[in-house]
Amino acid sequence: MTADAQVQGVPQVVAEPPTRLPMVVVPTVALVACGLGLWSWATLLALVWHSPAWVTVPLHTLAVVALFTVLHEAAHHAAGSLTWVNGALGRVTVPFVSPFGGFPAARYVHLTQHRSGSPEHLTPWNTRGPAWTLPLRWASVDLWYAWRYLSTPGRPTAESAEMLGMLVFLPCVLAAVVGTGHGWELAVVYLVPQRLALALVSWCHDWRPRQRPTGYHRMHAERPGRPFYRYTAIPLPRSPEPPAPAAEAPSEFHPLTVTGVRALTGEAVAVTLAVSDGLREVFRFAPGQHLVLRAEIDGEPVERSYAICACPDEPELRVAVKRVPGGRFSGYAMGLRLGDRVLARPPSGTFTLRSEPRHVVAVAAGSGIAPVLPVVVHLLEKSPRSRVTLLYVNRSGNDTLFADELSEYARRFEGRLRVTHYRTDERDPSLRYARGTRPFDSIGQALAISYERYLPGGLDPGRIRGLLEARLHPSKVDEWLLCAPPEVAGPVRSALAEHAVPDEAVHVVHFHRP
Helix, strand or coil, X not given: CEEECCCCCCCCCCCCCCCCCCCCCHHHHHXXXXXXXXXXXXXXXHHCCCCCHHHHHHHHHHHHHHHHHHHHHHHCCCXXXXXXXXXXXXXXXXXXXXXXXXXXXXXXXXXXXHHCCCCCCCCHHHHCCCHHHHHHHHHXXXXXXXXHHHCCCCCCHHHHHHHHHHHHHHHHHHHHHXXXXXXXXXXXXXXXXXXXXXXXXHHHHHHHHHHCCCHHHHHHHHCCCCCHHHCCCCCCXXXXXXXXXCCCCCCCCEEEEEEEEEEEECCEEEEEEECCHHHCCCCCCXXXXXXXXXXXXXXXXXXXXXXXXXXXXXXXXXXXXXXXXXXXXXXXXXXXXXXXXXEEEEEECCCCCXXXXXXXXXXEEHHHHHHHHHXXXXXXXXXXXXXXXXXXXXXXXXXXXXXXXXXXXXXXXXXXXXXXXEECCCCCHHHHHHHHHCCCCCHHHHHCCCCEEEEECCCCHHHHHHHHCCXXXXXXXXXXXXXXXXXXHHHHHHHHHHCCCCHHHEEEEEEECC
């Protein structure tokens, strides 16, 4: 399999730098503290000092609106860069906003609204129907959320279990309170303020934008991951910039000498090519670029592009060639020997990072590791503050290219490179070793920290969406590298688009089967 290393898609607008969040957003934490404090004070007024309802209900309503804002921030992973912080704040606030459902379920339904394409991501329950029913709809929007989630098949088991557990637990608690004769207190302290708060936020965030859109709603629709307190300035829309003209690929071929052929797997080899002193400038390359190799096979010239899997400071070029059934050039390349001459065109391609991103996620499958590996290694060597998460899909360990190199790099960079191996053959021995049955040669090896994980199965849509909603949330990732066949790359691209990852942050290599 060969890879033509060209970035897919041209951005339609000038990219805005991703929103940088601290580990914990202080204004959001302050807001949840104020909301809980106000709610507690209003409860004391109602239950201990027996203040009238017209005093306590507005205070409780205001507290629930503040807690709803925190819940909304946590749903967008805007309460901090730590996933558990967003999860904790969401789970703390959701019972005050609604007794029907859990935080992960509410987050999923709300983010689905953002992905629907509506500029204001309006909730249909709050915007449709006769006018006289709208206040009732606004006050019961959480029931619509629960129905919407329960009618969606295929959600993760843990998420569904939390949703059903909360859907049973909280109503049972409320029923028990009513059964002990405290129904009036429950209504004044909890139910009535909650319904009023839901009606208020539904009017503000759904019905009113439909009548007269505001700058806040436009900003939130365009940048949902930005915290609420950063919406003070609404930038004017920027006009699209014309795409830069693509650089013409060099057309002249030069002979290079094969100085090494190393077996990577039973069906793949690494071919090392020497560059003469007079051609060093011609063949200078950037990580992620590729070579076009040419050979005459059965009297016919055949050309194929192969990613350069060497680093720029190495004196020789190196490409990985994997045998493809029926592939004319791959079969020829597998038979290369020391001293053979191969025609090569100077390096080209734009599979490169924009700057020095703090966190890069790379997705590779099979020989797709070839263009990804030099980009990753070069970044980690030149930028000590950068880190990379690599998701690497293979059938088994015997089919994994550069497996030893990956393990060495993971150890060398001491946690700045973390590799998750997905093995579609669940009989692969590496999966058993990953569960702790691998014997250790020494105590030091047994105590060593491993930055590699092995998981059975492929990188299916459910898995990639789960990662995007947790430790690889787009707010935590600056750029993405993707080099995989369509059956892997397609679902990943779809999931990234659903999570509003801009095209200019995703660098893609196109696969071509010779």
